[in-house]
Amino acid sequence: MAEQFQSPVGLRRWRQDADTEQREGYDLVLLEDCENAYRLTSIASATKIPQLIKTFCRFFPEEAFFILEYYPTTENPMSSRSSSPDDRPTPEVFYSPYLPIGEILGHLNPYLERMIHDGFIGFGLANNRAGLEIFYSEEKVLTFFTDNHLRLSDFLTRNQIPYDPELCLPSDFGHDHLSLLGLPRDQLPAALSELDDSDLDSLNFCQHLVEQFEMYPVEEGLSFFLTRKEQSLVSDIMVKNHYEELAGLEFGGLLLDWSEFVAECENGFEGDLLEYRQMLRIRDCIQHVIERVTDPLAEKITNIIAESDNGFRNILTARSKRIDTPSRPDLCRDHFWYQGVVRNHGTLLRRDLIRKGWFGN
Numbered sequence: 058m059a060e061q062f063q064s065p066v067g068l069r070r071w072r073q074d075a076d077t078e079q080r081e082g083y084d085l086v087l088l089e090d091c092e093n094a095y096r097l098t099s100i101a102s103a104t105k106i107p108q109l110i111k112t113f114c115r116f117f118p119e120e121a122f123f124i125l126e127y128y129p130t131t132e133n134p135m136s137s138r139s140s141s142p143d144d145r146p147t148p149e150v151f152y153s154p155y156l157p158i159g160e161i162l163g164h165l166n167p168y169l170e171r172m173i174h175d176g177f178i179g180f181g182l183a184n185n186r187a188g189l190e191i192f193y194s195e196e197k198v199l200t201f202f203t204d205n206h207l208r209l210s211d212f213l214t215r216n217q218i219p220y221d222p223e224l225c226l227p228s229d230f231g232h233d234h235l236s237l238l239g240l241p242r243d244q245l246p247a248a249l250s251e252l253d254d255s256d257l258d259s260l261n262f263c264q265h266l267v268e269q270f271e272m273y274p275v276e277e278g279l280s281f282f283l284t285r286k287e288q289s290l291v292s293d294i295m296v297k298n299h300y301e302e303l304a305g306l307e308f309g310g311l312l313l314d315w316s317e318f319v320a321e322c323e324n325g326f327e328g329d330l331l332e333y334r335q336m337l338r339i340r341d342c343i344q345h346v347i348e349r350v351t352d353p354l355a356e357k358i359t360n361i362i363a364e365s366d367n368g369f370r371n372i373l374t375a376r377s378k379r380i381d382t383p384s385r386p387d388l389c390r391d392h393f394w395y396q397g398v399v400r401n402h403g404t405l406l407r408r409d410l411i412r413k414g415w416f417g418n
Contacts, residue, residue: 061102062078062079062080062081062102063102063103063104064079064102064103064197064227065103065173065174065175065176065197066103066174066235066237066240066244066245066246067174067175067176067177067178067197067234067235067236067237067240068176068196068197068227068232068233068234068235069176069232069233069235070230070231070232071230071231071232071233079100079225079227079230080100080221080225081099081100081101081102081105081217081218081219082099082100082218082219082220082221082224083097083098083099083100083199083210083213083218083219083220083221083224084097084098084099084220084221084222084224085097085098085206085209085210086098088202088282093204093284093286094188094202094203094204094282094284095202095203095204095206095209096200096201096202097200097201097202097203097206097209097210097213098198098199098200098201098224098226099198099199099200099201099213099218100198100199100218100224100225100226100227101199101216101218103173103174103197105216105218106173106193106199107169107170107173108216109199109216110169110182110191110193111162112212112216113191113201113212114158114161114162114182116187116189116208116212117158117182117184117187117189118184118186118187119157119158120155120156120157120158120184121155121156121158121161121182121183121184121189122152122153122154122155122156122182122183122184123152123153123156123161123165123180123181123182123266123270123272124150124151124152124153124179124180124181124182124183124192125150125151125153125178125179125180125263125266125267125270125272126148126149126150126151126178126179126180126194126195127148127149127177127178127179127259127263128146128148128149128177128259129149129260129263129264129267130146130260148177148179148195149274150274150275151267151272151273151274151275152272152273152275152313153270153271153272154270154271155184156270158182161182161270164266164269164270165266168262168266170246170248170249171237171249171252171256171257171259171262172193173193173197174237174245174246174249175236175237175259176195176197176233176234176235176236177195177234177236177259178195178259178263179192179193179194179195179196180192180193181193181200183202185282185283185288185307185309185310186285186288186307187285188202188203188204188205188282188283188284188285188286188288189201189202189203190202190203190282195234196226196227196228197227198226198227198228202282204284204285204286236259237249237257237258237259238254238257238258245257273317275313275316276316276317276320276364276365281309281312281357281361283308283309287354288307288308288309290350290354291308291346291350292308294345294346294349294350295308295342295345295346300342300345303338303339303342308346311339311342311343312343312358312361312362314336314339315336315339315340315343315362315365316362316364316365318336318339319365319366319368319369320368322369322372322399322401322402323368323372323401324401325401325402325403326399326401326402326403326406327403327405328403328405328406329405329406329408329409330405330406330409330410330413331409333380333406334380334381337380337381337394337395340394341392343358343362344392346358347359366393369393369394369399370393372399372400372401373393373396373397373398373399373400374397374398374399374400375397375398375415376396376397377396377397378396378397378398378415379395379396380395380396380397380398381395398410398415
């Protein structure tokens, strides 16, 4: 006899939809901007999620990074209608550095059930070099990204989650999102009902995870997936074109570094000229790759950094001057990131610019 579907307690159907059956299953689609890469979407009973995550982690090489999505604010709503998403604040996303899989799972284990059942938390693990990602959203949907969909399909089938091209998601029904603190104790899973309010508060345990994993915020909308083939192609281009010191780094990480640098400059860049030049070299490297890969991948990378590029243009001043000589003058595109300097810079960069005669010309 099939096990009855168990929804996380932090997701509650509206009364008129309460009798509609939710079934386990998965569906898959090709990613539009990735050759031979797929997104698998799955619904699974809350009781299965811990084992699914731990078993899936065997597909990763030795390392991965942890992803956490939550609302780090005291204004976190206790309940919000899914039919009015504009009324809800936007969650913040945090990434950890690459860490050993065993270390990540060990730290997550005490918090796993809380993250599964809280209606305002999403989390996952990824390794871009391996072309793999798993994410359990606040909508309580499992999403997988992979360039080996046969392996993932087999994985889900072996865990009694069947293929269902007519898969219904929680968002197909009216529902509320609830925090663990917003639920009576007798409605919580047994292990959670014994915890103190402070331990059930997502503001507390998510902040603890951010600190424990030394996580950093990722700009909203900066979400992308690079396949193993794309990563290998980019790495070869970097090695052959004198970016060896960056080729050992994950290219997706360089895209994130550029985004973080722009965000830092918008809030106030406190580094010196050497640090500033190092980030401009990363942007050189990204441009070098764009100009040497095929059009689909070039367009994909350009779209990923478009918002960061526009943000950087908007904070440049004295654009008739050049901050430095481009590290690779053979690039076809005009190096707009060298034209001028960011408006909101600190004393270290200003000191170095004065020594270079920047303000005397």
